[in-house]
Amino acid sequence: MNTPGLLNDLIRLFLNLAPLAGLGCLVLAGIHLRREGGINFSIGAGFSKWMFWAIVFVTLPSILGFLAARGVNVPIPSGVEVSTNWLRTIEEGLVYFINNLLIRRLVPTLAAYFVLRSILDSAEGHNPLKSILTAMFLLSVSTTFNLIWSLNNSTELSLADVLDGLWNYLAGKIMPVAAGLAIIGAIFNFATARPWLRLVACSLGFLAVSSLWRLILTMMG
DSSP states (O other): OOOOHHHHHHHHHHHHHHHHHHHHHHHHHHHHHHHTTSSOOOTTSHHHHHHHHHHHHHTHHHHHHHHHHTTOOOOOOSOSOOOSHHHHHHHHHHHHIIIIIIIIIIHHHHHHHHHHHHHHHHHTTSOTHHHHHHHHHHHTHHHHHHHHHHHOOOSTTHHHHHHHHHHHHIIIIIHHHHHHHHHHHHHHHHHTTOOOHHHHHHHHHHHTHHHHHHHHHHHHO
């Protein structure tokens, strides 16, 4: 029995909108990052959950292909263009809303509010870095999405490949920058007679995180 054309168009619509859903997940991840402290995050809580779902939506066609290759009946239609007029209108409207309203207008405004929140945090005697890092993450949502998209090799195991690629990017590029910032913070704390040794230890840990992980893998092997 052939799949009805309207159902095929609905499947195409959902697959076409999956990357946009990934963008929305990244925005929600940024909001939850501030809820979890801004500097750190909880494994399995809001930030890591929404980051994972963003990757799932980006690699959704590959995940469906993996299931189809394992004998699961996944009715994936050929082609990506939605032929039903009213469904195509919905798709175009959602694409415009996500790209032009949410990402280009609302997210920068939300990041600005977090910058304001950092000033208020300082006024209350709290650490402003939490809100500043959240604002920086929100402003880099498009860049983060492009990174995830570039790591997607469209193979059956692309979900795992993207996660591995993000880990390598984190350890190889972000951690050295974090180590430098930690040293700057340690110098500032030393100059103002505040605790500074833990920041130096954090800097060393950031630089050695890949080596530590390989050491753990070697010990487990």
